[in-house]
Amino acid sequence: MKNIVVYKSKYGSTEKYAKWIGEELNCKVSKIGNINIDDLLNYDNIVFGGWLHAGSIKGFKQIYKDIDKLKNKNLIVFSVGLSIMDDKILEEVNKNNFKDTDNIKHFYLRGAFNYKNLTAPDKLMMNMFKMILKRQKEEEMDENTKGMLEAYTTPVDFTDKDSIKPIIDAINIINLQ
Numbered sequence: 333m334k335n336i337v338v339y340k341s342k343y344g345s346t347e348k349y350a351k352w353i354g355e356e357l358n359c360k361v362s363k364i365g366n367i368n369i370d371d372l373l374n375y376d377n378i379v380f381g382g383w384l385h386a387g388s389i390k391g392f393k394q395i396y397k398d399i400d401k402l403k404n405k406n407l408i409v410f411s412v413g414l415s416i417m418d419d420k421i422l423e424e425v426n427k428n429n430f431k432d433t434d435n436i437k438h439f440y441l442r443g444a445f446n447y448k449n450l451t452a453p454d455k456l457m458m459n460m461f462k463m464i465l466k467r468q469k470e471e472e473m474d475e476n477t478k479g480m481l482e483a484y485t486t487p488v489d490f491t492d493k494d495s496i497k498p499i500i501d502a503i504n505i506i507n508l509q
């Protein structure tokens with residue numbers, strides 16, 4: 333089966349994961365902007381990676397608008413974010429980006445965050461988000477919230493090549509079917 337990895341990354345983590353996955357699958361890796369739907373139709377397994385922006389998987393709409401054309405393809409999506417993923421957050425991300433009827437396998441990978449490197453609009457958005465997080469009393473904050481707040485002052489990088497394993501395994505299973 334022919335595989336391709338397409339991605340949208342702003343600060344590099346998603347790109348890093350896309351390239352690691354491409355190396356493991358020994359397949360083409362492309363930025364979403366450099367490929368169109370007709371190119372994608374040449375592949376059986378389409379792996380799309382996008383970074384999480386306020387719960388939305390960036391770049392995915394560019395594929396999703398043609399989801400009907402991709403009905404016979406295996407679509408594997410990985411999102412990259414800062415959160416510690418739990419069922420509630422995952423459910424929210426799924427709800428924001430897919431319909432129940434979509435035949436999509438979704439994986440979440442942890443990325444990186446360096447406040448100082450953000451563009452001005454991203455800083456603004458993250459400052460607003462920080463204000464919301466800070467409304468909680470410190471003793472009531474969960475690990476995720478504490479970690480997020482710490483990341484504003486201390487850059488974090490959770491990218492880890494081992495975390496792509498479930499994605500590679502899922503594609504290998506598809507290829508055996």
Ligand SMILES: Cc1cc2nc3c(=O)[nH]c(=O)nc-3n(C[C@H](O)[C@H](O)[C@H](O)COP(=O)(O)O)c2cc1C
Binds near residue numbers: 340341342345413445
């Ligand atoms: C404006 C903005 C919004 C973000 N929203 C989320 C989010 O909703 N959930 C999350 O887990 N991470 C969120 N993040 C963290 C990014 O997804 C994380 O830094 C990711 O690694 C960025 O991917 P990239 O390096 O490929 O651009 C956000 C970051 C920024 C700058």
